[in-house]
Amino acid sequence: MRHLMLLLVALGMVGCASAPDPDLASKIEVSMVEPVVEPESSAPSVEEILTVYKEWRGVPYRMGGTTQRGVDCSAFAREVFRDALGIELPRSTRSQVHEGVRVAKNELVEGDLVFFRINPRLNHVGIYVGNGEFIHASARKGVTRSKLDNQYWRTKFWQARRISI
Incomplete structure (x- = not known):
């Protein structure tokens, strides 16, 4: 509304004057330009994820475990998402695989969940x-870092999911 009023005032002044005031014209142009706002990145900060990882690195694996005395894969993923990103994931891998949207392996970004089929x-x-x-x-x-192209993990890769932040 404010921009419209300025425009009407400027047009009225131009109609009454023999030549437009260049200072007034530049002020009107500047006031009518909308600022460009960059969209926020949907990719999480890998630094935050790795900070949480360092706190858990080496913790032994324990099926059904949820603490630093022993943790399983889905509980670890849940803890990282909660602590690093403030996102609550479901507790089980079976439920986590339905979160977010599926992404191609060649389109992975930091923070994507990667799923593997170990056996049926x-x-x-x-x-x-x-x-x-x-x-x-x-x-x-236990809690570790691995390569996707490792022979074992490459053959077990199933899908990846991107969780909106």
Whole structure:
């Protein structure tokens, strides 16, 4: 509304004057320009994710575990999302795989969940952290960092999901 009033005042002044005042014209042009606002990034901060990872690194794997005495993959993913991003994920891998939107493996960004089919009854989840790596609670190594192109993980990769922030 304010812009419209300024425009009407300026047009009225131009109609009454023999030549427009250049200072007034530049002020009107400046006031009518809307600021450009960059959209917020939907990718989470990998630094925040890695900070939480460092607190958990080396914690042993324990099926059904949710503490630093022992944790399973879905509880670890849930803790990272809660502590680093303030997002509540469901507790189980079975439920987490339905969160967010599916993304192609070649379109992964930091913070995407990566899912693996270990066998017909067992799935695994980790969090992509860039450079072809993901963090997860491994049954053999506990909370660790692994490469997606590792022979084992490459053959077990199932899908990736992007959670909106």
